[in-house]
Amino acid sequence: MSIHKKVKKVTTHALQAMKNKGEKISMLTAYEYSMARILDEAGTDILLVGDSASNVIAGHETTLPITLDQMIYHASSVVRAVDRALVVVDLPFGSYQGNSMKALDSAIRIMKESGGHAVKLEGGSEVQESISRILSAGVPVMGHLGLTPQSIYKFGTYTVRAKEEAEATKLKEDAKLLEELGCFAVLMEKIPAQLAKEVTDSLQVPTIGIGAGPHVDGQVLVTHDLLGITKDFQPRFLRRYLDLYEEIKGAVQHYIKDVKEQDFPNDSEQY
Numbered sequence: 001m002s003i004h005k006k007v008k009k010v011t012t013h014a015l016q017a018m019k020n021k022g023e024k025i026s027m028l029t030a031y032e033y034s035m036a037r038i039l040d041e042a043g044t045d046i047l048l049v050g051d052s053a054s055n056v057i058a059g060h061e062t063t064l065p066i067t068l069d070q071m072i073y074h075a076s077s078v079v080r081a082v083d084r085a086l087v088v089v090d091l092p093f094g095s096y097q098g099n100s101m102k103a104l105d106s107a108i109r110i111m112k113e114s115g116g117h118a119v120k121l122e123g124g125s126e127v128q129e130s131i132s133r134i135l136s137a138g139v140p141v142m143g144h145l146g147l148t149p150q151s152i153y154k155f156g157t158y159t160v161r162a163k164e165e166a167e168a169t170k171l172k173e174d175a176k177l178l179e180e181l182g183c184f185a186v187l188m189e190k191i192p193a194q195l196a197k198e199v200t201d202s203l204q205v206p207t208i209g210i211g212a213g214p215h216v217d218g219q220v221l222v223t224h225d226l227l228g229i230t231k232d233f234q235p236r237f238l239r240r241y242l243d244l245y246e247e248i249k250g251a252v253q254h255y256i257k258d259v260k261e262q263d264f265p266n267d268s269e270q271y
């Protein structure tokens, strides 16, 4: 018997129902078991096993180095923690672009080996064959448009995308295409709020924003940013709810002091 409680699980259909009745969707990143348990118990609707693990967990400058095996490791740890949330797993750079059979293999590996519930991948018309093939195997796909960090060397910077008309028009067309192909949701990163509103109004499926303003169907943040564990990343869109970097540092300094002064362990902390 499962050790997990019986709860109403969040499905792609439940997310659609939330959009239809105007209830906003909450989404956060998760990369490991202990944090995922807290995020799930708190009631987060979607946990994203983001390839941002490459930055915040592994310390790389970009999301490009993380591998499919590493994503599967992170995702399986998250899945073991979750009772309620929908677990969406990023397809990493190089696992789906330009080869739809490879994309299908990558998505199937994620679903089989991690137990995740859906995949996310970056791009519009460029990756439409990959999206169609993954969907044909019954794997739900979330699209990702706007700032797509796997293309950082094409963009050159992490600045706001789609401010110019040509890029905004392409983004709107790509969003429509993703919906027509069958994506269950479209994530938009770092684009003007007005553009995100237009896309959200034009789609039946939910949109999720990060740095895309309030007129989207849901919001996502990197959990380490929200909790103030990362220190140097301070984009305008980020709201920090804690300063855990300083809190953890303070607690560790307290522990070190107790060890040095032979205050830890005390009489009741031994056998």
Ligand code: KIV
Residues within 6 Å of the ligand: 029, 048, 049, 050, 051, 052, 053, 090, 187, 189, 210, 220, 222
């Ligand atoms: O990998 C990630 O964390 C993401 C979010 C920034 C949306 O894709």
